[in-house]
Amino acid sequence: MDPQAFIRLSIGSLGLRLPSTALTTAKSGIHAFASPCVCEIRLRGFPVQTTSIPFISSPESTPNSQNIASSFYLEESDLKALLTPGCFYASHACLEIVVFTGRKGTHCGVGIKRQQIGTFKLDVGPEWGEGKPAILFNGWIGIGKNRVENGKPGPELHIKVKLDPDPRYVFKFEDETKLSPQVVQLQGTIRQPIFSCKFSRDRISQVDPLSTFWSNPADGSYPEIERRERKGWKVKIHDLSGSAVAAAFITTPFVPSTGCDWVAKSNPGAWLIVRPDPTRSESWQPWGKLEAWRERGIRDLISCRFHLLSEGGELLMSEILINAEKGGEFFIDTDRQVREAAASPVPSPQSSGDFAGLSPVTGGFVMSCRVQGEGKCSKPLVQLAMRHVTCVEDAAIFMALAAAVDLSIEACRPFRRKIRRSNRHSW
Numbered sequence: 001m002d003p004q005a006f007i008r009l010s011i012g013s014l015g016l017r018l019p020s021t022a023l024t025t026a027k028s029g030i031h032a033f034a035s036p037c038v039c040e041i042r043l044r045g046f047p048v049q050t051t052s053i054p055f056i057s058s059p060e061s062t063p064n065s066q067n068i069a070s071s072f073y074l075e076e077s078d079l080k081a082l083l084t085p086g087c088f089y090a091s092h093a094c095l096e097i098v099v100f101t102g103r104k105g106t107h108c109g110v111g112i113k114r115q116q117i118g119t120f121k122l123d124v125g126p127e128w129g130e131g132k133p134a135i136l137f138n139g140w141i142g143i144g145k146n147r148v149e150n151g152k153p154g155p156e157l158h159i160k161v162k163l164d165p166d167p168r169y170v171f172k173f174e175d176e177t178k179l180s181p182q183v184v185q186l187q188g189t190i191r192q193p194i195f196s197c198k199f200s201r202d203r204i205s206q207v208d209p210l211s212t213f214w215s216n217p218a219d220g221s222y223p224e225i226e227r228r229e230r231k232g233w234k235v236k237i238h239d240l241s242g243s244a245v246a247a248a249f250i251t252t253p254f255v256p257s258t259g260c261d262w263v264a265k266s267n268p269g270a271w272l273i274v275r276p277d278p279t280r281s282e283s284w285q286p287w288g289k290l291e292a293w294r295e296r297g298i299r300d301l302i303s304c305r306f307h308l309l310s311e312g313g314e315l316l317m318s319e320i321l322i323n324a325e326k327g328g329e330f331f332i333d334t335d336r337q338v339r340e341a342a343a344s345p346v347p348s349p350q351s352s353g354d355f356a357g358l359s360p361v362t363g364g365f366v367m368s369c370r371v372q373g374e375g376k377c378s379k380p381l382v383q384l385a386m387r388h389v390t391c392v393e394d395a396a397i398f399m400a401l402a403a404a405v406d407l408s409i410e411a412c413r414p415f416r417r418k419i420r421r422s423n424r425h426s427w
Contacts, residue, residue, distance in 0.1 A: 001194070001395070002187050003167035003386045005131055007079070008364070009072040009095070011041055013160035015056040015063035016099065016117075017140065037117065041070045042096040045081055053099065056158065063158055065138075071335050073166060073365060074128075082124045095122040099143060099157060117155050118143025128163060136161040166365065167386040169395060173197065173379045177235065177406045181379070183399055194392070195245075195399055198236045199407075229255040230269070230411045235403040237396045246396035247284065248273045248404040254292075254411040262414045265303065268293040269411055271404040275397050287397055289314065292408035300324040302412050304405055306332065317366075322409065327373040330405045332366035369402040374413055380406045 016037050041049045051069045056062070074082075082093040100114040120143055127134055138160045171194065175181035183195040231253035237246040254269030256262055263269055268291040277283040286309045295301040301321040307314040322328035365385050372378035382402045389395050 001169055001185055001389075001392070003169050004187060005076055006166045006168050007074050007128070007131065008164045008166040009043070009074060009128075010068050010162050010164065011070040011095075011097070011159065012068040012162075013063045013065045013138070013158060014039070014051070014053045014067070014069050015061075015158035016053045017056045017059075017156040017158070019154065037099055037101055039097050039099045042098070043072055043082075044093045045078065046072055053157075065160060068335055071364070076129075079129045083126070083129070093124045095124070095161065096120070097157070097159065099155070118157070120157055120159060122161060131165050132163075133165065134163045136163060138162075169384045169386060169389060171195075171382040171384070171395070171399065173382075173403075173406075175379060176377055177380065177403045178410070183237070193240065195240075195396060196238045196242075197399070197403060198238065199234070199403075201233045228415055229253040233407060233411070235400060235407070237399045237403075239392060239396065244276070245393045246273070246275050246400040248290075248400040250411070251289075252291075256415045260296075261416075262294040262296065263292070263412045265293045265295070268303075268305075269408070271408070273397065273401050273404060275393065288317075288401060290401065290404045290408065292405075292412055294324065294412045294414070295321065302409055304330050304408060306330075306401070322371065322405075323373060324409065324412070325373045327371050327376065327378065327409070329368055329370050330402075331368040333364060333368070334366075335364045367398050367401075369405050371402075371406045371409060374409055378406050378409070 036052045036054070038050055038052050041051065049070045054063065085092075097120040099117040099119070101117060120141060122137055127136075140156045140158050142154055143157045144155050170186040171183055172186055172191075173181045173183055177197065178199050178201075180199045181197050182193055183197055184191040185194045231250050234249040235247060236244045239245050248271050250269060251272045252268070252270035254263045255267065257264035257267050270292075271290040272286060273288040273290065274284040275287050277285040288309055289307045291305045291307075293303050295303050300323075302324050304318070304320050304322060305316070306318045308317050309315075317334075318330070318332045320328075320330045322330060366388055367385065368383045370381045380402045382398060384395060384398055
């Protein structure tokens with residue numbers, strides 16, 4: 001398998017150093033620092049990222065050089081667009097970091113206007129496309145219009161901007177997951193078959209090796225209950241020789257919670273992701289667990305929570321919200337998870353916020369899977385970091401996870417309260 005070229009642009013080691021006069025005089029335009037300063041990190045064609053900046057009080061101190069505040073992942077087409085002047089853009093695209101005195105907000109119904117301290121700009125150059133590690137900037141730099149005041153330096157920003165190659169494998173399901181599609185690897189215009197995907201929604205038979213993990217329902221199940229739950233769904237990933245190399249199947253049925261018509265967080269459905277056990281033939285080894293449920297609101301969202309299973313227990317790797325109507329992206333990227341958890345002053349409804357211990361385990365981007373919303377023809381597009389794939393079987397387990405994410409969009413659809421006779425066999 002040949003990877004596609006990606007680069008990771010990381011911005012970190014952020015710190016803000018302010019002269020004492022800037023804190024007490026109005027000349028600099030900075031009046032108060034009751035809340036931490038923040039910065040907006042902008043790069044043409046990408047969403048703006050916002051992060052806080054700590055104050056550095058000691059002249060001799062510098063921020064932790066390993067601390068990553070923001071990352072952008074660029075593929076070949078992104079670099080080409082950045083290096084090509086546009087009709088409505090400046091001749092050179094640039095990385096821009098704008099520092100403000102605090103977050104936007106209101107107080108007693110009156111809007112609080114942020115005050116801009118200064119801006120750091122770094123032009124996008126040809127070296128961005130060389131595919132080699134490079135430190136584009138590292139150190140202190142004066143920012144703001146008045147960089148020197150009364151012979152003393154004005155506000156200074158410490159920043160480290162680094163480029164690292166981050167090659168990825170890119171895969172695509174050639175049809176909807178429930179239609180048992182082929183999975184191909186994309187390399188430019190080449191589409192190379194890598195896996196086949198076999199989906200079924202029947203109850204697992206006792207002769208299937210996966211039945212070891214299956215929990216049979218309690219005796220006395222009624223037909224009406226059967227129609228009010230989605231269970232028995234299974235996806236097997238086969239290599240080109242026809243051998244099953246990964247699988248995902250529902251272990252906890254997707255059922256409507258009490259008093260509502262949808263799968264709620266109080267009782268999520270769950271998938272078990274498994275791979276062949278190398279020590280025992282025809283046996284499977286648990287690898288991960290994916291839970292999914294529906295968040296009701298102005299726009300319905302599907303929440304997906306993934307744990308990696310190990311001898312030490314379950315390790316939370318990702319919690320993502322996907323728009324039920326439009327679809328979205330499921331990803332495992334510990335840098336991004338930690339950053340988003342830190343940006344929220346309180347744990348968000350879909351996240352425990354406890355991702356701090358994950359970075360040493362996985363090291364940034366691991367995988368992403370883009371899926372469509374309910375009722376749409378979803379052909380998942382999957383990207384995998386090359387450093388996490390040592391063999392074809394490693395890629396297969398992520399394909400099983402991607403299939404489970406895609407099918408969870410369907411499994412979390414609201415249930416009808418009354419089942420028509422013509423649709424009694426829909427599920």
